[in-house]
């Protein structure tokens with residue numbers, strides 16, 4: 041059966057998702073959608089088949105699946121805009137889980153989530169729509185990750201950590217069990233989070249402190 045998917049955004053995050061996708065072998069055809077100047081080029085041998093303005097025509101041409109592969113550190117507004125556009129056109133947005141990830145069957149993973157290489161998602165976790173759980177992250181039991189949030193490579197979240205929507209937990213940070221990180225917040229890389237972090241906050245350091253409102 042022909043099962044064709046588009047990856048929306050041809051940068052570094054696209055390469056990560058593509059690497060997982062190629063190994064999964066679930067799709068008969070993959071195309072990348074990127075800026076107009078990149079149409080006709082390729083990403084890891086996969087052709088850039090169009091730009092955002094072509095999404096309706098590409099759907100008509102048989103691409104029924106699409107996945108947002110624009111990355112973000114903080115404000116995911118572009119990822120959200122693209123995601124909503126894909127839904128409006130009628131694309132089916134899958135979940136992409138790298139083969140090497142260990143995801144408990146007792147979790148809920150929503151549409152549009154990417155789970156990268158060597159990650160662990162333990163029992164009772166809820167990963168909401170459009171979130172990114174990047175390479176090597178550990179999301180312990182009963183954590184909740186908000187929509188369009190990004191848990192960066194190497195992050196460790198202890199049990200029952202809550203991350204609000206549109207937030208970013210930076211590279212290699214560690215978050216104590218039970219901590220609540222608000223919405224639209226950024227935790228800088230290498231942080232050790234021992235106290236709750238408010239909404240719309242930039243926070244970093246060991247111990248992690250709220251630095252400014254964003």
Ligand SMILES: CC(=O)SCCNC(=O)CCNC(=O)[C@H](O)C(C)(C)COP(=O)(O)OP(=O)(O)OC[C@H]1O[C@@H](n2cnc3c(N)ncnc32)[C@H](O)[C@@H]1OP(=O)(O)O
Nearest residue numbers: 113174192193209210211226227228229230231242244245
């Ligand atoms: C596959 C992938 O690559 S996914 C990529 C994931 N990337 C990340 O998670 C990176 C997250 N980004 C960070 O941690 C950034 O440093 C941010 C967002 C916290 C801050 O970025 P900026 O606002 O550009 O801050 P900037 O670099 O100008 O630094 C401002 C000050 O904060 C300090 N600072 C910045 N980040 C941190 C941090 N994580 N921990 C401690 N101090 C920090 C700087 O040393 C600097 O201090 P100074 O004023 O005394 O010199």
